[in-house]
Amino acid sequence: EPEVTQTPSHQVTQMGQEVILRCVPISNHLYFYWYRQILGQKVEFLVSFYNNEISEKSEIFDDQFSVERPDGSNFTLKIRSTKLEDSAMYFCASTGDSQETQYFGPGTRLLVL
Amino acid sequence: GENVEQHPSTLSVQEGDSAVIKCTYSDSASNYFPWYKQELGKRPQLIIDIRSNVGEKKDQRIAVTLNKTAKHFSLHITETQPEDSAVYFCAASGGSYIPTFGRGTSLIVHP
Numbered sequence: 001e002p003e004v005t006q007t008p009s010h011q012v013t014q015m016g017q018e019v020i021l022r023c024v025p026i027s028n029h030l031y032f033y034w035y036r037q038i039l040g041q042k043v044e045f046l047v048s049f050y051n052n053e054i055s056e057k058s059e060i061f062d063d064q065f066s067v068e069r070p071d072g073s074n075f076t077l078k079i080r081s082t083k084l085e086d087s088a089m090y091f092c093a094s095t096g097d098s099q100e101t102q103y104f105g106p107g108t109r110l111l112v113l
Numbered sequence: 114g115e116n117v118e119q120h121p122s123t124l125s126v127q128e129g130d131s132a133v134i135k136c137t138y139s140d141s142a143s144n145y146f147p148w149y150k151q152e153l154g155k156r157p158q159l160i161i162d163i164r165s166n167v168g169e170k171k172d173q174r175i176a177v178t179l180n181k182t183a184k185h186f187s188l189h190i191t192e193t194q195p196e197d198s199a200v201y202f203c204a205a206s207g208g209s210y211i212p213t214f215g216r217g218t219s220l221i222v223h224p
Contacts, residue, residue: 031210033211041216041217042202042214042215042216042217043157043202043214044214045211045212045213048211056209056211091156091157095210099210100145100147100162100206100210101147101159101162102147102157102159102212103159104149104156104157104158105156106155106156107156
């Protein structure tokens with residue numbers, strides 16, 4: 001069964017540094033998402049992406065965040081200048097035409113020191 | 114926006130017992146209600162979902178019920194097993210298809 005993949009699995013960075021988290025959605029899916037989950041808390045929506053543009057974003061997704069689909073398979077989340085509070089697990093997800101069932105990747109655990 | 118409340122935050126049961134997790138939602142326009150299971154350090158995985166035109170759905174040992182009038186939905190797990198131990202998240206979504214998640218329930222099944 002096809003799965004969403006993410007790299008890296010873990011990332012440690014210094015405050016103020018830029019990070020890029022990478023995702024490969026399921027190949028025939030059209031809608032892509034980023035979520036974050038602070039340790040012990042619920043999954044929070046960051047941004048959705050369709051047809052090469054952002055379709056929705058949450059209040060969390062401020063100017064420090066950006067997303068890109070640089071080629072036909074990858075979907076990236078960039079944090080320009082990381083803050084301590086960006087430390088979390090970041091999940092990518094994708095959906096097909098129905099847009100309902102979210103298929104999550106394994107996540108990238110980001111630690112900002 | 115949508116607000117999803119989930120209870121309890123922790124649920125401890127003996128193997129073989131039933132477990133029930135309850136969620137309420139605020140937006141009457143929500144029409145899709147998935148449940149995700151997240152094992153420690155793993156990705157959330159869909160275990161069952163229900164749409165607003167259905168009141169109940171069952172898949173082997175798990176079932177979900179939906180009361181649209183009261184805006185609440187519940188997950189029922191029967192004959193629990195230790196491998197059911199995980200965090201379970203409910204979610205609700207509507208026209209935008211962006212799910213709003215509950216805070217999660219940590220289910221512990223004691224052998």
